Amino acid sequence: MSLPGSLRAALLALLAAALLLPDREDAPRRAPGAVRLPERGFQAARSDSLLAGTPAALVVRSGEDPPGAAELDVLSAVAERSPLLVRLPEGRWLVRAGAPQRPVAGRAAAIPFRVHTVSGDSLWVRLGDGAGALDSLRVAPGPGGVAEGAFRVRPPREGWREWTVEVGGRQARTGAWVAPGREPRVLVVAGPPSWEVKFTVRALEESGATVELSQPLGRGLAVRQGEGGVPAEVARLARFDAVLLLDGAEPAAAQRSALADYVVRRGGGVLLAGGGGGPGALRVTAGGGVDAEVAGDRIRWTLPAEMAPLPPGGARTAAIPLGRPVPGAWTAARSAEGTLLALRTAGRGRVAALGLGESWRWRMEAGRIAEHREFWRSLVDWLASAPRDTLLVEVAEPVGIPGVPVEVRVFTRTGSGEPRRFAPDERLPELSLARPGGSPERLPLRPDPERPGVLRTVFVPAAPGVYSLATGGVPLAGFRADTAPGDAADPWARLALLAARSGGDAVPAEDFGSAVRRREAALGSPERRALPLHLLLLGLAAALAVTEWSVRRLRGRA
Numbered sequence: 130m131s132l133p134g135s136l137r138a139a140l141l142a143l144l145a146a147a148l149l150l151p152d153r154e155d156a157p158r159r160a161p162g163a164v165r166l167p168e169r170g171f172q173a174a175r176s177d178s179l180l181a182g183t184p185a186a187l188v189v190r191s192g193e194d195p196p197g198a199a200e201l202d203v204l205s206a207v208a209e210r211s212p213l214l215v216r217l218p219e220g221r222w223l224v225r226a227g228a229p230q231r232p233v234a235g236r237a238a239a240i241p242f243r244v245h246t247v248s249g250d251s252l253w254v255r256l257g258d259g260a261g262a263l264d265s266l267r268v269a270p271g272p273g274g275v276a277e278g279a280f281r282v283r284p285p286r287e288g289w290r291e292w293t294v295e296v297g298g299r300q301a302r303t304g305a306w307v308a309p310g311r312e313p314r315v316l317v318v319a320g321p322p323s324w325e326v327k328f329t330v331r332a333l334e335e336s337g338a339t340v341e342l343s344q345p346l347g348r349g350l351a352v353r354q355g356e357g358g359v360p361a362e363v364a365r366l367a368r369f370d371a372v373l374l375l376d377g378a379e380p381a382a383a384q385r386s387a388l389a390d391y392v393v394r395r396g397g398g399v400l401l402a403g404g405g406g407g408p409g410a411l412r413v414t415a416g417g418g419v420d421a422e423v424a425g426d427r428i429r430w431t432l433p434a435e436m437a438p439l440p441p442g443g444a445r446t447a448a449i450p451l452g453r454p455v456p457g458a459w460t461a462a463r464s465a466e467g468t469l470l471a472l473r474t475a476g477r478g479r480v481a482a483l484g485l486g487e488s489w490r491w492r493m494e495a496g497r498i499a500e501h502r503e504f505w506r507s508l509v510d511w512l513a514s515a516p517r518d519t520l521l522v523e524v525a526e527p528v529g530i531p532g533v534p535v536e537v538r539v540f541t542r543t544g545s546g547e548p549r550r551f552a553p554d555e556r557l558p559e560l561s562l563a564r565p566g567g568s569p570e571r572l573p574l575r576p577d578p579e580r581p582g583v584l585r586t587v588f589v590p591a592a593p594g595v596y597s598l599a600t601g602g603v604p605l606a607g608f609r610a611d612t613a614p615g616d617a618a619d620p621w622a623r624l625a626l627l628a629a630r631s632g633g634d635a636v637p638a639e640d641f642g643s644a645v646r647r648r649e650a651a652l653g654s655p656e657r658r659a660l661p662l663h664l665l666l667l668g669l670a671a672a673l674a675v676t677e678w679s680v681r682r683l684r685g686r687a
Contacts, residue, residue: 320377
């Protein structure tokens with residue numbers, strides 16, 4: 130076959146393929162960059178396109194009008210897929226308060242807050258409940274006029290509990306269903322007698338914890354409460370909420386194996402004190418340093434909000450700084466000498482490594498008895514509060530108004546802590562809703578197609594009061610509907626809550642433009658959509674046609 134004949138055959142084949150190939154408009158597309166919503170005239174049908182296909186990398190709302198109910202419903206669903214960046218009106222103050230995560234009666238929990246302000250001055254933030262003021266903090270706004278912090282609380286009893294965060298006359302309310310609890314049971318295993326062991330045990334006992342101490346006294350004598358030492362059987366360890374291995378405690382191989390199983394599989398908590406990084410599955414840091422002396426006012430604390438630091442008093446303490454934290458661990462206290470406290474999760478449980486050797490000096494030399502007691506009690510509460518349940522219920526906004534839909538998420542896990550995957554025909558867990566003064570009703574759950582192990586449902590509170598959500602008759606979460614005015618009924622506050630929950634932010638008007646530019650720069654160059662295959666084939670066919678015509682022209686046949 131001649132060359133033009135071959136080109137003509139290829140041309141005809143490409144034209145046929147281009148004409149017969151369907152245009153796959155329904156094919157998955159790469160995620161777009163920042164999607165900007167119209168500044169005025171919200172259209173629910175148009176915004177619903179954000180809920181189909183690949184989620185947008187960022188959704189920007191710059192409108193100055195407050196969002197309506199229909200827009201809030203759509204943006205609530207969008208916030209589950211994409212981060213929202215929203216513009217606040219000029220001069221707007223907003224206060225947001227987060228709910229404590231899985232609070233237990235008698236144990237420390239945290240209530241985070243965030244304030245957007247037009248003032249650059251520091252602010253007093255106050256925490257209260259139905260009985261009055263509980264605590265106060267002075268915070269300084271950072272970039273964009275945002276001030277953040279958290280209050281540490283210890284709910285005294287189970288059931289619905291509500292708190293108010295107030296700044297400059299504006300309030301935000303939050304709440305949670307507090308699970309029943311008891312004072313923690315702590316096993317303390319130590320080396321020879323020391324002031325540190327003596328006053329650590331005293332601080333925990335003063336806080337209400339039940340403590341068993343195992344400690345050698347020398348010459349074959351020992352203090353042994355209970356069975357003594359570190360149990361080598363996990364079933365015996367499981368009687369305790371936390372195990373503290375203080376300086377000089379040296380568990381044998383079988384005991385270390387039991388401790389690792391107690392943490393990883395049973396959700397227990399272990400503290401390793403004395404500068405050691407921990408063995409095997411309990412490792413928190415890579416080795417340790419050498420003996421040092423640390424000034425208390427030079428320690429920088431970056432603790433979880435539910436934990437209390439030792440105050441920056443005049444105490445100086447002996448320490449064995451820890452080594453570099455292993456992957457997954459974080460530094461909770463450090464000084465120029467090195468890391469002094471490191472924390473990590475291990476399987477279902479928690480582990481801490483402490484390099485401070487003389488915390489008792491804050492108590493006996495600096496006179497900070499209450500602060501020393503709270504440091505040890507909050508550390509034990511953190512170790513003992515790893516989530517052990519295989520089913521957790523979370524209400525997106527625990528305080529609201531009647532008539533507004535309430536979103537509920539149920540997180541399910543296997544016994545090893547992994548997200549549980551449900552087969553299409555498998556029966557889902559049951560969740561019941563108890564309305565004020567009514568009998569429980571079943572809430573239908575549906576799996577989240579994008580998040581394994583997560584189930585969702587929605588209910589509408591019809592009347593004011595407390596609503597409880599339970600499985601097997603045991604309440605796991607709650608919601609309070611109230612007709613009182615406040616941020617729960619403020620559309621701007623609800624929009625700011627959605628933005629924060631999505632991983633985005635609500636930004637004051639004067640900083641909104643720069644915030645959008647920073648976000649868009651972080652996304653990189655916008656991704657371009659590839660040309661459809663049939664257009665590529667048509668282009669190639671056109672190129673072959675030109676080539677065939679050129680060959681014929683050169684041969685004098687054109």
